[in-house]
Amino acid sequence: xxxKKCFTLIFxxxxxxxxxxxxxxxxxxxxxxxxxxxxxxVSVQNNYISAGRNAKEDDSSSQxxxxxxxxxxxxxxxxxxxxxxxxxxxxxxxKPTENPTKQPNATKKPKTKKPKTEKPTKxxxxxxxxxxxxxxxxxxxxxxxxxxxxxxxxxxxxxxxxxxxxxxxxxxxxxxxxxxxxxxxxxxxxxxxxxxxxxxxxWETEYEGNNGTYNAVQLWLSEQNYSSALESPSILINSxxxxxxxxxxxxxxxxxxxxxxxxxxxLQQNALAIVGLETSTVAIPIAQLANDNNVxxxxxxxxxxxxTIGRPYAFRMGFTNQAQAKVLASLAKFxxxxxxxxxxxxxxxxxxxxxxxxxxxxxxxxxxxTSFLPSSEWNASYSELSSVLASTDLFxxxxxxxxxxxxxxxTRRVGWEGPILGGDDWDNLSAxxxxxxxxxxxxxxxxxxxxxxxxxxxxxxxxxxIMPNSRAALAYDAMNLIKEALIGQKKTVCYENxxxxxxxxxxxxxxxxxxxxxxxxxxxxxxxxxxxxCVYLNFISDxxxxxxxxxx
Numbered sequence: 323x324x325x326k327k328c329f330t331l332i333f334x335x336x337x338x339x340x341x342x343x344x345x346x347x348x349x350x351x352x353x354x355x356x357x358x359x360x361x362x363x364v365s366v367q368n369n370y371i372s373a374g375r376n377a378k379e380d381d382s383s384s385q386x387x388x389x390x391x392x393x394x395x396x397x398x399x400x401x402x403x404x405x406x407x408x409x410x411x412x413x414x415x416x417k418p419t420e421n422p423t424k425q426p427n428a429t430k431k432p433k434t435k436k437p438k439t440e441k442p443t444k445x446x447x448x449x450x451x452x453x454x455x456x457x458x459x460x461x462x463x464x465x466x467x468x469x470x471x472x473x474x475x476x477x478x479x480x481x482x483x484x485x486x487x488x489x490x491x492x493x494x495x496x497x498x499x500x501x502x503x504x505x506x507x508x509x510x511x512x513x514x515x516x517x518x519x520x521x522x523x524x525w526e527t528e529y530e531g532n533n534g535t536y537n538a539v540q541l542w543l544s545e546q547n548y549s550s551a552l553e554s555p556s557i558l559i560n561s562x563x564x565x566x567x568x569x570x571x572x573x574x575x576x577x578x579x580x581x582x583x584x585x586x587x588x589l590q591q592n593a594l595a596i597v598g599l600e601t602s603t604v605a606i607p608i609a610q611l612a613n614d615n616n617v618x619x620x621x622x623x624x625x626x627x628x629x630t631i632g633r634p635y636a637f638r639m640g641f642t643n644q645a646q647a648k649v650l651a652s653l654a655k656f657x658x659x660x661x662x663x664x665x666x667x668x669x670x671x672x673x674x675x676x677x678x679x680x681x682x683x684x685x686x687x688x689x690x691x692t693s694f695l696p697s698s699e700w701n702a703s704y705s706e707l708s709s710v711l712a713s714t715d716l717f718x719x720x721x722x723x724x725x726x727x728x729x730x731x732x733t734r735r736v737g738w739e740g741p742i743l744g745g746d747d748w749d750n751l752s753a754x755x756x757x758x759x760x761x762x763x764x765x766x767x768x769x770x771x772x773x774x775x776x777x778x779x780x781x782x783x784x785x786x787x788i789m790p791n792s793r794a795a796l797a798y799d800a801m802n803l804i805k806e807a808l809i810g811q812k813k814t815v816c817y818e819n820x821x822x823x824x825x826x827x828x829x830x831x832x833x834x835x836x837x838x839x840x841x842x843x844x845x846x847x848x849x850x851x852x853x854x855x856c857v858y859l860n861f862i863s864d865x866x867x868x869x870x871x872x873x874x
Contacts, residue, residue, distance in 0.1 A: 516552075516565070516816065517559060517562045517563065517564035517565070517814045517815060517816055518552075518564055518565040518566075518567065518815075518816055518817065519564065519565075519566065519567070519594045519808075519815045519816070519817075519823065520567040520568070520569060520591050520592055520593045520594060521566065521567070521568050521569070521593060521594060521595055521596075521597065521801075521804065522568075522569050522571065522584075522587035522588075522591065522593035522595070522596040522597070522598075523535065523536065523539050523568060523569070523570045523571065523596070523597050523598050523797075524571045524572075524573065524580065524583060524584060524587070524596055524597075524598040524599060524604075524608065525570075525571075525572055525573075525598040525600055525793075525797075526572065526573045526574055526575045526576075526580065526598075526600055526601060526604055527572070527574070527600070527750075527793075533572075534790060534791050534792075534793035534794030534797070535597075535598050535600060535622060535793050535794065535797040536570060536572070537782070537785070537786050537790075537794060538782070538790065538793075538794040538795070538797040538798040538801075539568060539570075539597070539797055539798075539801060541778075541781060541782060541785060541798065542798055542801040542802070543555045543566070543568060546566065547563075549563050549565065551563070552565040554566060554567065557805055557808065557809065558809075559808055559809055559811075559812070559813070559814060559815065560812045560813060560814055562814055564808070564814070564815060569587060569591050569593065571583035571584075571586075571587065573604060575601065575603070575604065575724075577603060577604055577607060580604045580607075580608055581607060581608065581611065584596065584608045584611050584612065585611070588611070588612065588615050588617050589615075592817050592820050593617065594617075594618075594804075594815065594820070594823055594824060594827060595617065595618040595619065595620065595804055595824075595827060596608075596612060596617065596618070596619045596620070597619075597620050597622070597797060597800045597801060597804070598620075598621075598622060598797065599619060599620075599621035599622065599624050599629075600621075600622055600623045600624065600793055601623070601624060601672055601722065601747070602624045602625060602626030602628075602629060602671045602672040602675070603670060603671045603672060604624075605619075605621045605624035605626070605629045606624075606626060606628050606629055606671065609621065609629050609630070609633050609635075609636040610633060612635055612636070613633040613634065613635040613636055616635060616821070616824050616825060616828070617635060617824055618635050618636075618637065618824065618827055618828045618831055619635065619636050619637070620637045620638075620639060620800040620803065620804075620831075621636065621637070621638050621639065622639050622640065622792075622793055622796035622797050622800060623639070623640050623746065623747075623769065623792055623793050623796060624638065624640075624672075625640060625641065625642050625643045625646070625672065625676070625745075625746060626642070626643060626671055626672055626675050627642050627643070627644065627675075630849050630850045630851055631849060633850075634828070634832075634850070635828055636850060637831055637846060637850045638850060638851050638852065639769075639796040639799060639800055639841070639844070639852065640746070640769040640792065640796060640852070640855060641746075641769060641852075641855040641856075641857055642851065643672070643675050643676040643679050643745075644679050645855070645857055646676070646745060646746060646767045646857050647676060647679035647680045647682070647683045648683050649767060649857045649859065649873050650680060650683075650718065650743050650745075650765075650767065651680060651683035651684045651686075651687055651689070652687075652873075653743065653765060653859060654684065654689065654716060654718075654743065655687050655689070657715075657716065657741060658715075659689070659715035659716045659741075660689060660690060660715060661689070661690045661691075661692045661713060661714050661715050662684060662689060662690070662691060662692070662714060662715060662716055662717070662718055663691070663692055663693035663694075663695070663710055663714040663716075663717050663718070664677050664680055664681060664691060664693065664694050664695070664717075664718040664720070665693075665695055665696075665697055665700045665717065665718070665719055665721070665729060666694075666695075666696060666697065666720050666721065667696065667697055667721050667722065667725060668696035668697075668698070670721075670722060672720075672722065672747065673720050673721050673722060676720035676745050677694070677718070677720045680718050680720060681694060692710070692713045692714050693710045693713075693714065695710075697721065697725065697729060700729070700732075707736050708736075708737075711736065711737060711738055714740075715740065716740055716741045716742065716743060717733065717738070717740070717741075717742045717743065718742075718743050718744075719742055719743065719744045719745075720744070720745045721744070721745075721747070722747045723747045723748065723749075723750035723752075723753040724753065726744065726747075726748055726750075726753045726754075726756075726757060726761075727753055727756040727757040727760075727761075730742060730757050730760045730761050730764070731757065731760045734760045739763070740763070741763055741764065741765065742761075742763070742764040742765075743764070743765050743766070744764060744765070744766035744767075745766065745767055746766070746767045746768060746769060746792065748764075748766035748767075749766060749767075749768045749769070749770070749791050749792045749793075749860070750791060750793075751788060751789075751791060754862070754865070754867065755865075757865075758865055759864075759865050761862045761865065762862055762863055762864065762865065763862070763863070764861075764862045765859055765860065765861055765862075765870065766859075766860055766862075766867070767857055767858065767859060767860075768791075768792055768858045768859070768860050769792040769795075769796060769841060769855070769856075769857075769858070770790070770791065770792040770795045770796075770841050770858065771842075771856070771858050771869060771872060772789060772869065773840075774789075776840055778790070778795070778798060778840040779840075782794065792841070795839075795840050795841045796841055798839075798840055799837075799839035799840060799841050799844065802837070802839065803831060803834060803837060803839075803844065804827070804831070806834075806837060807827055807830035807831050807834070808827065808830070810830055811826050811827075811830055813826065831846070832846060832850065833846075834846050842855070842856060854874055855874075856872050856873065856874035857872060857873050857874075858871075858872040859871055859872065859873075
């Protein structure tokens, strides 16, 4: 009997534990008000499995459980009968008793389709692998599609369309529009009352008996047709007689005075062009003034390179300092000189530039420059000159014509009997006459090869009683260049269209090619300098210059 009572007590305890577990789980679920989830189902199933395992234990373990049950009896019902204690707890809690009735309904919910669909979405194992591969698949698909589509479409469309359209449209439109506006048209010459123009002659010689430029222009005018109707010399342009008016100005080498005269010729006399500018000191500033006013100037014997550099309206008839310096250096080498002395004018543009060119070319030929002195120091004292004379083989005197006689006479007086070499400004008969026998055994460069059989030389000598020098010959050629340029345009010129006439004359002069002149054929290059201009050397003996040789 006692064994049966123990058995029933054990069974009742087990049943109470199971019911308690079931009732407790349901009670928590109802109080929290949450729906059944996968985690609660798994925990309930584990409790049922653990309870079944305890019921199926061996008899050996049941004996041990009986001992534990006996020890648990007094704890379950310490105050009364053992049967009341398990009955009071389920009876006092009606709500947990109703929960087991609701559990089948709650258990049905996870069996329905809704929890089945929720399980794979909320399961941490299934969520991560499924969502991770989806995200990278979306990102790479969107990025490469957007970038390659936007970039290649914008860049190739904008660049090739804008650049080729703008450049070809702007360049061809601007260039053809500018050129015809500058060039004079036929209509610009229709407003002329009569065909006439003025030429200015600006020279600077100080010798009254040898005004080569003035005399050459006068001779040229006398050779032109004289119009009785116009009462002046004229040339025939486009079947029309055009009167020529020449205005003469002599600055005598004064730069300030030359500037005032040039302003008068350009602004007051409306000169179409200016001829002369014999020295570089005067030619450089006057060339800039004329260029600023779009008036062509033709420098006859100015040799400094800056006369024409950067001045499209300035033209040169002769060679440059650099060209004649090479010829003089070669002559010194030909004379077996090894040491030379150079005396120059420090305040003169022409003289200082030619002296620098001579020094450079002589040193290039492995020569030695023992003295490089300005003329003011050369005339200082005899004691200082004696050492210079003893250490030199020849002298270079790149000075102006008004300084030739004084320097040469002084050098001969101190005892120098060797050769002296001079530049193109020595080519002045008045200067050589003043030098007399002191200039013997001297050489100088020239832009003109005297030709007594040439009609110009004969007429000039017959008219003025002397042979023409370089200034005269080049001034004569300059007047013929202007005449050929005006005739070549085949357009009437007049004061009403002075601006367009000046521009047209400049373009015609620039295109001069193989024009035959008394000083040689003339072709202007890029910088308005004559191409292949010859440098002639003259030797003075018995106070008379004669041709020595020339280099072209």
